Amino acid sequence: MTGWMRHGLRPYGWAPGWLNLYWPSPALFDVLAAVFLLRGERRGISLSCAVVAIDLAANWYAVYGLQRLGVFTAIALGTAPFTRRLLPR
Numbered sequence: 001m002t003g004w005m006r007h008g009l010r011p012y013g014w015a016p017g018w019l020n021l022y023w024p025s026p027a028l029f030d031v032l033a034a035v036f037l038l039r040g041e042r043r044g045i046s047l048s049c050a051v052v053a054i055d056l057a058a059n060w061y062a063v064y065g066l067q068r069l070g071v072f073t074a075i076a077l078g079t080a081p082f083t084r085r086l087l088p089r
Contacts, residue, residue, distance in 0.1 A: 019061065049076060
């Protein structure tokens with residue numbers, strides 16, 4: 001979000017437009033997922049998995065931090081079904 005505030009809608013001049021719009025968006029969706037999870041809602045897990053998977057794809061496209069994101073994505077997506085069953089709603 002600070003990138004948008006400081007540099008406008010294209011904080012990364014080398015990146016395509018869709019990537020410039022995507023990169024700040026997890027700040028919003030991560031908070032929304034956290035709110036759902038704190039309320040015990042299963043859609044928090046679903047939203048978290050979607051954000052992680054899309055983040056991996058975007059960073060893979062940009063060739064930025066793929067190894068670290070790959071491991072994190074595997075852990076997040078691998079544990080999601082078990083965590084989701086534990087939530088009441």
